[in-house]
Amino acid sequence: MDISSIDPRPTPRSGLSLGLILRLTAALALAIAIFGAVLGLQRTARAGQTMLNVSFDATREFYQEYDAAFAAHWRATTGQDVTINISNGGSGMQARAAIDGLEADVVTLGLAYDIDALSAKAHLLPANWQSRLPNHSSPYNSTIVFLVRKGNPRGIHDWPDLVRPGVAVVSPNPKTSGGARWAYLAAWGYALQAPGGNPASARDFVTRLYRNVPVLDSGARGATTTFAERGIGDVLISWENEAWVVLDHFGKDQFAIVYPSVSILAEPPVALIDQTVDRHGTRAVATAYLDYLYSPRGQTIAAHNYFRPSEPAAVHDGPSFPKIKLFTVDTVFGGWEKAQAVHFADDGVFDQIYQPGS
């Protein structure tokens, strides 16, 4: 008996069913590949110049509106099409991704330190990036406010109300979120400037504050959905614009915004990533993209999305922002680099005072 006598013909039973499975699998894979290829071709045929904006969490609605406006402006002035891709997430997380190779043409992050890190750790842009655009490269600014539930049942009016025992405070993780770092510094600054305030009392105040935080989300938007959609906590420490967006989406009768007596001037900066734009050949369009943020149109869109315009004179029909006492990170903390090193670096003050689950 030789080999040919074993399998001179396909065995009908097992051969059929197995073959059927294999053929179906192959057909499915082929169909998906063709489907994907067709859609893929559509995409490349449509796209002109493409650029990527790596942004933080609280700008989702703003940049969706702004990108459409800028694309129209760019077509009107140059006749070229531009596709702007966007990635949103916690500011620190986004900076980390850019350092690890997420090829941003521009970054629009929550605070200056995160862009400093791109320069220091990955040399993606020069160290003096913040002086290249007006207002410390912050075309819009914001502050930190409180969002409370309907009727303010826990009577939250100012910072001391957040450290009362039993008040559940929602705030994201200062390690990964820009908004959370602004919130932390705002609380610290408040306690420092309160009557009889000193570094020790500020540390004690912030320690008690974070004892009231049951969960740390990685970004501002995660914290907001935790508070607004999942109904966890009594008060959300939030970007001012993020709080207003919640009122728009969930109804003004569900939540209320509480402005504390004093807060921090939060300046979310923008920057061109030189290394990327030179490789992609997108320097002109990316530069124009950032400049247009300072134009009356850009300022108006920012105001409509509840960011405080850096040039308020350019905006005519925006919302009116309550005037509250704002201090800056430079005057109270001696700049971001110092604040980061003291408070948010590994084994910094935040690591010392925050024990999860305690």
Add this chain to the structure above:
Amino acid sequence: MPPAEPIVPPPPDRVARAAGTSARLTRATADPPWARALIIAAALIFLALFLVIPLAAVFVAAFAQGVGVYLAAVTNPEARSAIRLTLMTAAIAVPLNMVFGLAAAWAITRFDFRGKNLLTTLIDLPFAVSPVIAGMLYVLLFGAQGLLGRSLADRNIRIIFAVPGIVLATIFVTLPFVARELIPVMEASGTEEEQAAITLGATGWQTFWRVTLPKVKWGLLYGVIICNARAMGEFGAVSVVSGHIRGLTDTMPLYIEILYNDYDFAAAFAVASLLTSLALVTLLAKRFLGRRITDAPRVAAEGPGVDRRAA
């Protein structure tokens, strides 16, 4: 002369197992009817509470704002891109893991070699490590600051924060499924038939293709199906390497999170229901295929009972 396969009696261990099963069944039917009813009711209530109701809730929430909103949510360009990327990732990852799983299971159950235990352990590694760590591995390897980052950047090759990274991360987390499904099946089916085939002069390839593969086809199909389900549904590992660029590197699970965070709940659940439907379709396809093959006329000695159990 064709082999006299039909008159081969079933292996003794199979007979023994069948006898054991029927003995256990007899004991079970001796239980009082109320006990059986209680147990069945408990199982059904548990399934309803933890499986059916949450699943149904996804579909209810998806259609909460009407069919128009649903269709708009699943056909806009970003959603189409997410669906395409998810299907493409599965189309690459699943066949690769099918081949790997078959090869690994075959090697482990049919041969003795040095490092066999190590291989068995390594296959389980993706189960053991958190998917987030799986993602981090690729960032450490291919990231701009990673081991290979510099040379990849010089050649303008992008792996993480691009489609290749997503595919790699998916392959990593779905690697054990086919092999893990096949190893017990292959071990249980024994090596007698393969030994017979080799005795009769078949080559290794013929033995594998005509004897081993047909025996394990149900295990293989099942492994492929759960591998596919995980490949389409993977979140953690893919999230780390995706970069979350809207319309470019978002798979369906990531896109659902984005929509949810945009307060676009109806759209988030619409895409979630679509992802759920894809999973349900795979399961239905498996049932359909199973019935079709079991119903086909077959030779008595092949042991239809075994196939029915597998289906």
